[in-house]
Amino acid sequence: MNIAKVIVDVPASSINQTFDYYIPERFQEILENGMRVIVPFGPRKIMGFVVGRVSESSFKRLKEIVEVLDLTPVLTNELLDLGKWVANETLSLSITALQAMLPQVLKAQYEKELIRMTDAELPEPFETLFAGRDVISFDEFAGSTVSYYQLQKVIQEGDISIEYLVKSKITKKYVTKIAASRPAHLLEEALLDLSPSAKKQKQLLRFFIENETSIEQKKLLQLVNTTTSTVKALMDKGLLETKREEVFRNPYNDAEIERTNPLTLTEEQQIAINPINEAIDSQYHDVFLLHGVTGSGKTEIYLQAIQNVINKGKEAIVLVPEISLTPQMVKRFKGRFGANVAVMHSALSAGEKFDEWRKIQRKEVQVVVGARSAVFAPFENLGIIIIDEEHETTYKQEDQPRYHARDVSIHRGEYHQCPVILGSATPTLESYARASKGVYKLATLNKRTNDKPMPKVDIVDMREELHAGNRTMFSRKLKESIELCIERGEQVVLLLNRRGYSTFVMCRDCGHVKECPHCDIALTYHKNSNQLKCHYCSHEESMPSACPECQSKLIRYFGTGTQRVEEAITQLIPEARVLRMDVDTTRRKGSHEKILKQFVDRKADILLGTQMIAKGLDFENVTLVGVLTADSMLHLPDFRSSEKTFQLLTQVSGRAGRHELTGEVIVQTYTPEHYSIVLASEYNFNDFYNKEMNTRRIFQYPPYFYLALITISHKNRVKVIQTSQQIAQLLMRQLQQDTVVLGPTPSPIPRIKDRYRYQCMIKYRNEPDLRVYIRKIVEQFADEVRKDDLLITVDMQPYHLM
DNA sequence: AGCACGCCGACT
DNA sequence: GTCGGCGTGCTC
Numbered sequence A: 001m002n003i004a005k006v007i008v009d010v011p012a013s014s015i016n017q018t019f020d021y022y023i024p025e026r027f028q029e030i031l032e033n034g035m036r037v038i039v040p041f042g043p044r045k046i047m048g049f050v051v052g053r054v055s056e057s058s059f060k061r062l063k064e065i066v067e068v069l070d071l072t073p074v075l076t077n078e079l080l081d082l083g084k085w086v087a088n089e090t091l092s093l094s095i096t097a098l099q100a101m102l103p104q105v106l107k108a109q110y111e112k113e114l115i116r117m118t119d120a121e122l123p124e125p126f127e128t129l130f131a132g133r134d135v136i137s138f139d140e141f142a143g144s145t146v147s148y149y150q151l152q153k154v155i156q157e158g159d160i161s162i163e164y165l166v167k168s169k170i171t172k173k174y175v176t177k178i179a180a181s182r183p184a185h186l187l188e189e190a191l192l193d194l195s196p197s198a199k200k201q202k203q204l205l206r207f208f209i210e211n212e213t214s215i216e217q218k219k220l221l222q223l224v225n226t227t228t229s230t231v232k233a234l235m236d237k238g239l240l241e242t243k244r245e246e247v248f249r250n251p252y253n254d255a256e257i258e259r260t261n262p263l264t265l266t267e268e269q270q271i272a273i274n275p276i277n278e279a280i281d282s283q284y285h286d287v288f289l290l291h292g293v294t295g296s297g298k299t300e301i302y303l304q305a306i307q308n309v310i311n312k313g314k315e316a317i318v319l320v321p322e323i324s325l326t327p328q329m330v331k332r333f334k335g336r337f338g339a340n341v342a343v344m345h346s347a348l349s350a351g352e353k354f355d356e357w358r359k360i361q362r363k364e365v366q367v368v369v370g371a372r373s374a375v376f377a378p379f380e381n382l383g384i385i386i387i388d389e390e391h392e393t394t395y396k397q398e399d400q401p402r403y404h405a406r407d408v409s410i411h412r413g414e415y416h417q418c419p420v421i422l423g424s425a426t427p428t429l430e431s432y433a434r435a436s437k438g439v440y441k442l443a444t445l446n447k448r449t450n451d452k453p454m455p456k457v458d459i460v461d462m463r464e465e466l467h468a469g470n471r472t473m474f475s476r477k478l479k480e481s482i483e484l485c486i487e488r489g490e491q492v493v494l495l496l497n498r499r500g501y502s503t504f505v506m507c508r509d510c511g512h513v514k515e516c517p518h519c520d521i522a523l524t525y526h527k528n529s530n531q532l533k534c535h536y537c538s539h540e541e542s543m544p545s546a547c548p549e550c551q552s553k554l555i556r557y558f559g560t561g562t563q564r565v566e567e568a569i570t571q572l573i574p575e576a577r578v579l580r581m582d583v584d585t586t587r588r589k590g591s592h593e594k595i596l597k598q599f600v601d602r603k604a605d606i607l608l609g610t611q612m613i614a615k616g617l618d619f620e621n622v623t624l625v626g627v628l629t630a631d632s633m634l635h636l637p638d639f640r641s642s643e644k645t646f647q648l649l650t651q652v653s654g655r656a657g658r659h660e661l662t663g664e665v666i667v668q669t670y671t672p673e674h675y676s677i678v679l680a681s682e683y684n685f686n687d688f689y690n691k692e693m694n695t696r697r698i699f700q701y702p703p704y705f706y707l708a709l710i711t712i713s714h715k716n717r718v719k720v721i722q723t724s725q726q727i728a729q730l731l732m733r734q735l736q737q738d739t740v741v742l743g744p745t746p747s748p749i750p751r752i753k754d755r756y757r758y759q760c761m762i763k764y765r766n767e768p769d770l771r772v773y774i775r776k777i778v779e780q781f782a783d784e785v786r787k788d789d790l791l792i793t794v795d796m797q798p799y800h801l802m
Numbered sequence B: 001a002g003c004a005c006g007c008c009g010a011c012t
Numbered sequence C: 001g002t003c004g005g006c007g008t009g010c011t012c
Helices: A077-090 A094-100 A124-130 A138-142 A148-157 A184-193 A199-210 A217-224 A228-236 A267-282 A298-311 A327-340 A350-361 A372-376 A405-416 A429-436 A462-467 A476-487 A562-572 A591-600 A641-653 A675-681 A685-698 A717-734 A770-780 A782-787
Strands: A003-008 A018-022 A036-041 A044-054 A108-116 A135-137 A160-168 A173-180 A214-216 A240-247 A287-292 A315-319 A341-344 A367-370 A382-388 A420-424 A441-445 A456-461 A491-495 A505-507 A524-526 A531-533 A540-542 A555-557 A578-581 A606-609 A622-627 A664-669 A706-714 A740-752 A755-764 A791-796
Touching: A003 A036, A003 A094, A018 A036, A018 A044, A044 A108, A044 A160, A077 A094, A077 A405, A108 A138, A124 A148, A135 A138, A148 A160, A173 A217, A184 A199, A199 A217, A199 A228, A214 A217, A217 A228, A228 A240, A267 A287, A267 A298, A267 A382, A267 A441, A287 A298, A287 A429, A298 A315, A298 A327, A298 A382, A298 A420, A315 A372, A315 A405, A327 A341, A327 A367, A327 A591, A341 A350, A367 A372, A372 A405, A382 A405, A405 A420, A429 A441, A429 A685, A456 A462, A456 A476, A456 A675, A476 A491, A476 A622, A476 A664, A491 A641, A562 A578, A562 A606, A578 A591, A622 A641, A641 A664, A641 A675, A641 A685, A664 A675, A675 A685, A706 A717, A706 A740, A706 A770, A717 A740, A717 A755, A717 A770, A770 A782, A770 A791
Parallel strands: A287 A420, A287 A441, A315 A367, A315 A382, A341 A367, A382 A420, A456 A664, A491 A606, A491 A622, A578 A606, A622 A664
Antiparallel strands: A003 A018, A003 A044, A036 A044, A108 A135, A108 A160, A173 A214, A173 A240, A505 A555, A524 A531, A531 A540, A706 A755, A706 A791, A740 A755
């Protein structure tokens, strides 16, 4: 077994296989599956993952592994298999799937160096370049005027050679600590030698005899109540020394979080948790759909189920949408399980993520709370996986590997024979349909734990407002309610549902819309810089003063940004203090929390924001929720637009009156009769489900049909159309009768970065070999992909049909 | 992907 | 002789 099978860090379909390498004697004992290694690959050196060991290879001349990068495997055998499964399910490369399971810092960085191999004089440009050094970075050469041709000659002469390096991005954090430099019994002896007057020094020494071996200076001085000079005196005597010690970065100050105890469950909660606990106790896999209205206490069920898992010595993964992974949420888990929790989300620095990941890897925690990628936490003894707000689209990764965390969770749940909990007030149709069929177990929570009814929802028809001569974005009803609310000293949350409503620039005379010259999409107006920007490429231009088509001066920006709403409120209700929360105001780390804290501290009357304020936030004093434009995403070309509208309205309504005060919700819309708005206002999930299912069945959409989306892009439009047609035809030849292949049609954004984009959509009920077919077809175009810059991407079960 | 190698045309 | 620009084939 001295040959290793290695998945190599080269993301190319022709390299998507294992490569065999000899394991040199010195690594024989230590090398395990799932470790990262450095291997020679052609002329260079690259990183790879060991995925197996064999004693024979069909290859004659094997190279040796150069270096082993890990002391313990970074991927367990389960995760290696999972990687294979993910790559296969999502039609992505093995290496991409493996990298997705690890923190970014474990990715290798590559560098090249030029090494001087001779003391003899080098040809002139190189002497200047090296300037007396023996090694320079390749970049330095590339940035110089020296030609590659000249370098080749010197390399052939053997006077310079290229070294290929694999560098690690890992950074560890260290603190300087004070430690005893001798064992305790020798310190005792030293104690006797100290002069009787050196009281503080004696105290210090006794501290080290009695206590831990190392401590931060600041803490030490506090505990012993002395100054640096005493410490220094003992150091000079050689009794104490400074020591650099590695510490884990700690993004959350555990000590400051108040511990909580389990709450008594309501009868409903108890009924819901029983079967989950039974699955944990008897160690079998099942998927539970926990359908509970907002405020029904889903989180408490999670917490108690996790407690059961911890008691059994097992581990738990909790997935939450990125957007709701707020300090409030973290606090609930840390409050119950303290330092036994690792937190993983994008706001952490790369180093912090790495440290949280290592806590899991070293089994220092039993719980991880995190966004999508936390589903790959390297636990080996999982007892439960929980997906909160399971309807959130962020669980689907939008770039390769395009996996869905729900599918991965269920796969891991089967492996570990543990339950998977999907929780939501507004489950996806897919999940609810499965629960209805008995594939998932359904648990329903209809009551809020505070016994308060859901807030009453008023729908305001904005067309009537217009007829009545109200041209502002606030209906009379909403304006009045805001004023009353502020008068009572209560707070307001205003949701601007901005999707599909970005601020574009249009000429009022000729209707010309300013588009990106490289992409077929309207440019977005940015007020603070007075610039037009493209969100798909890096194009920027200044705001024109006249229409480029008709020279009219009446060129303006349209759409409703949060900034404009803010201005409008201040005009309409001058006494209102408004806090704005959107992508612009939350870009800086920690600004999210800052805004929320200000609002909790009642520094403002109105919290105005986009989707991010709809989720999981819990404010005592909020009694009014206003939705400015409920239907803004209803008309998007997306078969889920009704479902998304229903979900958003239900979620945001749940923000009002969560505590003692009763809440009120006002929803403004131009389509007040639309079923997703009407039924959301009645909190009627069941009717919505039935109605929407009916539409999905008629139009052959999920959950009745599965989807696969193939997108083809190229600089040459004719080539894209031709290739797309070929692909569609090849597909149709293989697929079943009831499978539909739509297209090719231009993508919703037909051109991005000067590349034309066409797509084929496959709708199918049962195609066990679909992935095989697609792979084969894509393979047929491999040559053009490689040589002609053709791009074919496949998205199984896509969420965004872009 | 990223690298070497080979061939070609261009420039001085 | 020197240089950059492709196209091609290979990586255990």
